[in-house]
Amino acid sequence: MEPVHRSPPEVRLRAATAGGVLRRLSASVRAVRLGRLGRHGLARQIAEPLLRVDGSRPRILVLALLATALATDARDRRSALLEEAVGVAHASRSYSAFTTLPDDLRAEAAAHLRRQRVMPLAAGFATLTARERIVVEHAAAGASVPEIAAALGVSQNTVKSQLRSAYRKLGVSTRAELVRLHRRLRPE
Structure with missing residues (x-):
């Protein structure tokens, strides 16, 4: 069972984006887990600020994109987030984050990867x-x-x-x- 958060949302957000790589990685993994559990609002609160961290590590960025995609109801936005996650993962050769996705989203991400197989090196x-x-x-x-x-x-x-x-x-x-x-x- 998921532990209950006791701190206010703004404290959690500040903690997720401040600090080192391990803190941001932990926050992105947590956001994916919350998205899989159906706690979309909290997953977005944690993941979306991680998308704005300049120079974020590709693994963290991919996880944050996937968490946001999981927590998004709009199909077009979800598809765009998955496509961006696939692009970053492909460029950094880091695909392990996709194992955290449910089967339907993993299949959609695989379709994006097939389309980007000869991704522009830019x-x-x-x-x-x-x-x-x-x-x-x-x-x-x-x-x-x-x-x-x-x-x-x-x-x-x-x-x-x-x-x-x-x-x-x-x-x-x-x-x-x-x-x-x-x-x-x-x-x-």
């Missing part, structure tokens, strides 16, 4: 954090890791970490692939 750029985008821009312009670190005022290890994350999200494994992809897509 969607991968949408999953990058603001800092990762800046690092990718510098790298695509030919700057070395030390040059990027100096320009951004961060350590070289930070730049390397951000590049690794961007490579994973964009599905590339070398600097040359990154440059080719960037030239081809030119994200706006």
Whole structure:
């Protein structure tokens, strides 16, 4: 049985969006669970603020999108949320959240995935954090890791970490692939 919340909704919302990744991940999982239990209002209260967290991790964003889709009665909105969740999951290669969906929504998400099988790679750029985008821009312009670190005022290890994350999200494994992809897509 689901525990009863004792704190007011605004405190729960602030707690869900504030703090670290683990708190947001926990909140997104809770929102999905509440949506599956039919507590749609509370699921939306928890999930919708997570959709507005800038640079949110793809796994958290996918779960928040799925929770909002579960808690939405409007079929068009639900379909749009599922399509967005599929796009983010596909770009980040993170599909495990879809196992939490009821069969009917899982089938609809699978249909969206089939339609997006050859998804435009530009969607991968949408999953990058603001800092990762800046690092990718510098790298695509030919700057070395030390040059990027100096320009951004961060350590070289930070730049390397951000590049690794961007490579994973964009599905590339070398600097040359990154440059080719960037030239081809030119994200706006």
